[in-house]
Amino acid sequence: MKILSLNQIRKADQYCMDYESISSTQLMERAAKGCFDWIIHHHQYFKLKKIPFIVLAGNGNNGGDGLFLSKMLHLYGASVFVYEMNISNHFSNDFLIQKNKILEHKINLKTIHEGDQFPFFNQDSYLIDAIFGIGFNREMNPYWKSFFDYINETKFKAIISIDIPSGLFLEKKHENFEGIIKATHTLSFQAPKLCFLLPNYADYVGKWYLINIGWNNDFLNKIKTQNYYIDHQLVLSIYKKKKRRKFSHKGDYGHGTIIGGRFGMIGSVALASSASFRTGIGKLSVYIPSCGYQIIQSVLPEAIVHTDVKDNWISNIVISHNNINAIGIGVGMGVHPQTVYAVESFFLNLLKINKKIPIVIDADAINILSSQSKLLELLPKEAIITPHPKEFQRLFGSWKNDYEKLLILKKMSIKYKIFIVLKGAHSVISTPNGDQYFNSTGNTGMATAGSGDVLTGIIMSLLSQGYSSKESCIMGVYLHGLAGDIASKKLSKEAIIANDIIKNIGEAYLKIKV
Known part of the structure; x- marks a missing residue:
């Protein structure tokens, strides 16, 4: 299995959309559906009814994944509380589409702005981290670093990061490890990320799982890389x-x-x-x-x-x-x-x-x-x-x-x-x-x-x-x-x-x- 760069991941997504004639919104919803299926498989229905989900959604496509996942959990009968993390004033189109769906279903939605008092989180909740995606590569300001530390210090039932723990760089080296969500589980799309396999990042990634979102195998076979995951x-x-032959002996x-x-x-x-x-x-x-x-x-x-x-x-x-x-x-x-x-x-x-x-x-x-x-x-x-x-x-x-x-x-x-x-x-x-x-x-x-x-x-x-x-x-x-x-x-x-x-x-x- 190939380990891809950020640019290659984006090309694989685009090829998938072009090949299947689907929109970026449909691909996003497919990814979120895969995360939903994983959660359902790992947690029995009666637990979903009893344990609330807190979803932290950024303004980009990773946040859009989290919003569609929130809608699916809500329709399944779980108690869902969504927080829009207004870290920047830029909103992706797919995020806005999913936000409108959240509002249509009247799911609990609040916005956290920089400088706001940190909200009280129920420790008996599952936290869904959908703040930043794989494209994040910059240092955060002190407020958001402190907010992430607050998340890490709160003893949730589990912290489930979508695609990659927020604050973790996909390719850029970290000078320090401040301001990174410490996930207990990471649900990543299609291919492992190199940082998941390195000792310095183990405390942040937790147990990671691959969600199949239908990348085209012919396209993947053509991609050149020097990093592989042995499967x-x-x-x-x-x-x-080296299959053994019937008429062989020890010398063979x-x-x-x-x-x-x-x-x-x-x-x-x-x-x-x-x-x-x-x-x-x-x-x-x-x-x-x-x-x-x-x-x-x-x-x-x-x-x-x-x-x-x-x-x-x-x-x-x-x-x-x-x-x-x-x-x-x-x-x-x-x-x-x-x-x-x-x-x-x-x-x-x-x-x-x-x-x-x-x-x-x-x-x-x-x-x-x-x-x-x-x-x-x-x-x-x-x-x-x-x-x-x-x-x-x-x-x-x-x-x-x-x-x-x-x-x-x-x-x-x-x-x-x-x-x-x-x-x-x-x-x-x-x-x-x-x-x-x-x-x-x-x-x-x-x-x-x-x-x-x-x-x-x-x-x-x-x-x-x-x-x-x-x-x-x-x-x-x-x-x-x-x-x-x-x-x-x-x-x-x-x-x-x-x-x-x-x-x-x-x-x-x-x-x-x-």
Whole structure:
């Protein structure tokens, strides 16, 4: 799913109106009807009869959405109080059309002017925020900032923002976050907004949902963008390319290698390896310090185990490249001086061999890269690194805001011709051509020890099976997050451990196939 700019959103709206021969008013009412349907679906009828709605409507088209929604709620039997926010003297035509309909139905309507005393709001109400739309990009004066703060401080049953929380910029960076409505739910039209996927904005967007307003798919397919939201349809299209054949054998599904572990951290290798098998790899070798031999043989009898000459850390990575289809390196490895030297030698040797072996680099291998920055130049093209934010910062420096972070992410993936999976809520994949993909699955319960090791094993397994680096990243983060979502529904977010993610990879596959 494409993430569009403001200009592209407006073009998509216009094309929809032209293609279907409908007016802007009709498109507005379609959008508001979608919001109404969402509210009805999420709140039973008897609750709508009992809980009042307060609608704050600006003078533009976003306010028009709110006014038509108000009329629908009123006709449905809900108690509705509408406040026209007279922030400017400019009124859109569609707003005026909807205002006349409100007056015709004698719905409670009051106007708030700048300088007015703030009205008393019933805390047992749902607040509908339809003040500003996606085109808002300016600072507000102190009165309206204070009014928005007053809204945020009032303990409503819920605050539902239409399309985007009022005061939030769609594209412009915020110097500060004063004067933004803190929504509990955001009902956005057709496509996700980039700011919804960034950590700095989470407290303002709340839970967000997409309302289909009928954009034309042929037009959307022609729009060029570098930002994408990973959805089921995209992952299914990737999965279908590697459908299993009846007369196949384990050799058809790849032979991968996990390199990592140190004394006290062999579990990281066990998690990554187990995730690899659950994701469908045919054969798996592990390279670990000698202290981990019995552990891996006991917990993962399917794996082929190779050990370093050192008991407690890796000192010299000795693997055969001839029959290996992909490599995962770094989990639980540590940064012992001999390990650092072993990793340096490993990357040098990769350059010398004729065979291109896909690789995913995680954890301490990333930490070694950050301390030995010259190694970045040695990474094979289309290598995958999977840092969490602190590891990413150690590698490439700090940033002032989320937009600058995305810019650094893009620059580094282009510069080194690698894929970077920046882990977190809505993990973002940056590609060597500058495209960025934001994940749609996952939950806070996955913020637990070993979750990253599981992701490394999943991605390495997909690489081994012949998926490209790009496909492995996209499908890997989606599958990982989906398995975590399934686990959270069974156990609760608080109870998830990394092994629970692994146990639900199979069920995640079944959901992808649907």
